[in-house]
Amino acid sequence: MKIQIDQAITQALQRHGLRPTRARQLILALIEQDNQHYTPEEMLVRLNAMGERLSIATLYQNLAKLVDKGLLVKFVGLDGEYRYDYNKMPHHHLICKSCGRIVDVLVDQTLDAIEPQLMDADGQKKLPPGWKILQRRVDFIGVCPDCSQHGTDN
Amino acid sequence: MKIQIDQAITQALQRHGLRPTRARQLILALIEQDNQHYTPEEMLVRLNAMGERLSIATLYQNLAKLVDKGLLVKFVGLDGEYRYDYNKMPHHHLICKSCGRIVDVLVDQTLDAIEPQLMDADGQKKLPPGWKILQRRVDFIGVCPDCSQHGTDN
DNA sequence: CCCTCGATTAATAACGATTCCGATAAAACA
DNA sequence: TGTTTTATCGGAATCGTTATTAATCGAGGG
CATH class of the missing domain: 3.30.1490.190 (Ferric-uptake regulator, C-terminal dimerisarion domain)
Structure with a gap:
């Protein structure tokens, strides 16, 4: 199963003032198509499984940026671990x-x-x-x- | 301001099958008399300020034990940090x-x-x-x- | 009162998650 | 295309927490 980066993701990034780099596209595409609330670690595992490589430093940087720009929401799981979610309705x-x-x-x-x-x-x-x-x-x-x-x- | 270890704390520990050691008495007394929701680090700072010394390892061990026995509740703060609270009513x-x-x-x-x-x-x-x-x-x-x-x- | 043994403590090392750093690469812009 | 800005990467550093282990404590039995 390959990851699918569609036009909408690129546009969403640009609309929020972010350059549509590969890392960002991968992150958003992953969360969207899996519809999960991953931790950073889980995202990496998942991406690797799909043959995509991403430095963990890059992942963290971009998650922070995506949250900052309002594309993602960061929240705290039951055990205090950070998880990320699309910024949908409240x-x-x-x-x-x-x-x-x-x-x-x-x-x-x-x-x-x-x-x-x-x-x-x-x-x-x-x-x-x-x-x-x-x-x-x-x-x-x-x-x-x-x-x-x-x-x-x- | 000195920390006050009253009879009730000692009894509460015994009632829960825990030996009333100095470390445990300090932890409970602190949370009770300050009525705060401290992180482990904050507890140490506070205890030091009151002239009480406690190894951080001991603190963590005892917090775990106090939670295990139901005397304290561990919960996750807004930023994912761990905080502790008396196990009162829900x-x-x-x-x-x-x-x-x-x-x-x-x-x-x-x-x-x-x-x-x-x-x-x-x-x-x-x-x-x-x-x-x-x-x-x-x-x-x-x-x-x-x-x-x-x-x-x- | 002292001994003994399990429980507790404390120092240190180990650990996992996250961030920082400096060099390289990619994107945007003129 | 050349230049500038921004992103990426791997490795080192940091932070909070846990594990390890040896020294110490303390309740009960002799």
């Missing part, structure tokens, strides 16, 4: 405790429902006063359908 | 983007309200079917009252 993650699989959960407006609830549910103030909430980090941790079936509970 | 964190201050938000039953909402709000299924949700990681990121006043927005 969304959260559904993480399988058993196999580590991560799935996006698109929750645009829905999460806005949480905050007021925290503020005054059953008479108690749950959030201390005076704080300005800018964003929320919400991850759901559970067991994916595949792992449930195989009884690989962990 | 709760989430309120993190100041400006000064890094972290405050606990006790949200026992309240968060249970989120899940059904995600499932069927406005007709769309937000969570994919077949997943068993075991826990949620929820952090609120914002600006604390102090930082709001001083205009140290970041």
